[in-house]
Amino acid sequence: MKFRIARTALTEAVSQVSKAVSTKTTVPILTGIKATVDEEGLWLTGSNSDLTIQVCIPIRKDDKEQVKVDRMGSVVLPGRIFSDIVRKLPGDEIDWDVDERWKTVLCSEQAQFELKGLDPEEYPRLPEFHEERMFSLPADLLKSMIRQTGFAVSSAEARGVLTGVLWKMESGRLTCVATDSHRLSRRQADVEAPEDFSIENVVVPGKSLSELGKILADQSDWVDVILSENQILVRANRLLFFSRLLDGTYPDTNRVIPDGGKTEIRVSTKEILQSVDRAALISRDGRDNVIKWTVKEEGLIQVQSTAQDVGSVMEEVRAQVKGEELSLSFNAQYMLDALRAVDSEEIQILLTGTMTPFLIQPADREDALHLIVPIRTR
């Protein structure tokens, strides 16, 4: 294996696959990055067994030669040090030379590194996919679906499927749902899929989605999503993102979402967010991080919190209120997460009672909702 490569292209690709590279040494070879050079270009792969990212640097880009191949081949290099070296090498180009024992020499101007490589045959193979079970959507849309649901998964490993986001599809409409049983977030969108294509009970680990969100930050085109029995593949421009799926049946969440309420509120997202954010300064020092809302008929939400040893906060936010006056308490962090996920200027809140779940939705669209279960206070 012998080739020359443009350093900036390599730096970018290495930083992408590094997001998947294992930091634990349970499977030593997974702390490495696999590099393969063939007639298409240089392929880099990083994996932590839950998720795998593969990136290709093509031979040519915009008519400029990025990879000049002398001898094709493959090697696994230690991930962290390799990525640091690539970032700090002095020149614009790097010469690679890998011998039959995977000893790898990286040269750039006056600097020469020699790294002990590993046998690429020992690196796990990528899962196989068939393109039948596939749909497509814009990268930006996928990114916002992840951002608006991913925070609501359970962070307790023991909660099984609840640590993932449920993906469902029917008649070309994709639904993502996440819940930790104290709150729930749901986002829907139309995607491009074969007419009779449907999916149910596909549960993607929350951690994988949070890495996918970061990876998609650089993408603006459409992406393909391809499913197999226990894996999901997201295919973007010169980038493959694989994640295992979670085992188990996701609970039916439809019945917990109320379709009417006692009190309807419309309020500025920014004003209520800033007010809850300030009240959280007090609640975080109290028990259970609790904030209380009292909704007044004359068009006010009173936001309050008290922490015994610290003090208290009280402020009022103007709102349009229809229906009964009501007060209820909830976890400040759940509310902040939900409000931060809303892109619209106004939200609509539907209260169903002091102790029953309430809904938060953007006022101008129906494809997103957040549900929070109130907290009983003394």
Add this chain to the structure above:
Amino acid sequence: MKFRIARTALTEAVSQVSKAVSTKTTVPILTGIKATVDEEGLWLTGSNSDLTIQVCIPIRKDDKEQVKVDRMGSVVLPGRIFSDIVRKLPGDEIDWDVDERWKTVLCSEQAQFELKGLDPEEYPRLPEFHEERMFSLPADLLKSMIRQTGFAVSSAEARGVLTGVLWKMESGRLTCVATDSHRLSRRQADVEAPEDFSIENVVVPGKSLSELGKILADQSDWVDVILSENQILVRANRLLFFSRLLDGTYPDTNRVIPDGGKTEIRVSTKEILQSVDRAALISRDGRDNVIKWTVKEEGLIQVQSTAQDVGSVMEEVRAQVKGEELSLSFNAQYMLDALRAVDSEEIQILLTGTMTPFLIQPADREDALHLIVPIRTR
């Protein structure tokens, strides 16, 4: 205590004193910020018993009223939460109202916080100083003296005086010295002091200096340095910085600094720094973080490092070499710290042998030097 204050001025002052506020709760009142309003303005104090920062927000600044006092007084408020509240309050002005039990109400537009304050009489008093033992220097100069020596102190609590920087003065020349016994850094400068004023064995804790460096980032005027038996006071514009001094006698370091050598080298600071920085990627995975230099008569420094399980690096940097060819090994981090502290474009290196301390100095000035003790390698 009752007054109104401009929020931006308060935010800035709070962030300055917060650098000293204790995060440990061994002395509970020190987790608070003391606020006192008098005819000069609002005084804020933060302290962790080793160091204390006091800032004044004057009644008027540039002809604008910043503090409008209704009733003078004093209170101690919980530091972390108070500083978060000030940062997040909605309005441009904050109304304070403190009652006789130190219950404090902070109001800004629609938001109202009530905090449990503490009795300011329980807050430790500031140390006393007499202005006889005083000298002055520009804030920028003090900042660079701290930056160019502070990194060389010992980080091991048990090393006593070596965890601090020695300040000496004779005939108006201030010398700062720090050493952890494997390396030493020294910086000298002329300051404004009474003719017969001298100091010796004043040892300022490294941690205090690193906070002082951050505080001085905002200062561009001259500062006064005032000494007492066991405290140092740095007085800048509307800011007082107190630190305790370390007990014990600082060792005599003059005898370890060589005044001639076998080999003299001149080299670009940037080139040798980048080269050592790259080599450190390999050395950090090896034993003792060792890099080897081989100095060649024809005008080269070979920079090398090997880590058994990882690989090796080798590069060459052009240099002017006078004297014997020599090779020596040293701790990569010590070298990086020293090279990063040099502001000049070229450095001069004076080697005295393979196992004896060597000197690094800016090529264009004599007021700064760094000494490193080589490592014996197999």
